[in-house]
Amino acid sequence: MEINSREFRNKEITVTYNPVLCCLSGICAKELSSVFRNSVIPWVDIDGATNEKIMSQVKKCPSGALQCFRNKKKVA
């Protein structure tokens, strides 16, 4: 589920995007186009691949514009 245009969350992970840092390498869209989509809003489909694939792809972002973390579990 999209929280806002720069934060994308499902039940287990959150991906954040900082457009100021993005160097437009296109690596994310080329390598995992089911999640990082051109010309589609929202451009990140957080349910477009497994969490593991998404986290692996985010690690390849050369600029650090994409970040990913596991959601904290609610305590009581």
Ligand code: SF4
């Ligand atoms: S991989 Fe990172 S730097 Fe490259 S287009 Fe995607 S978000 Fe931007």
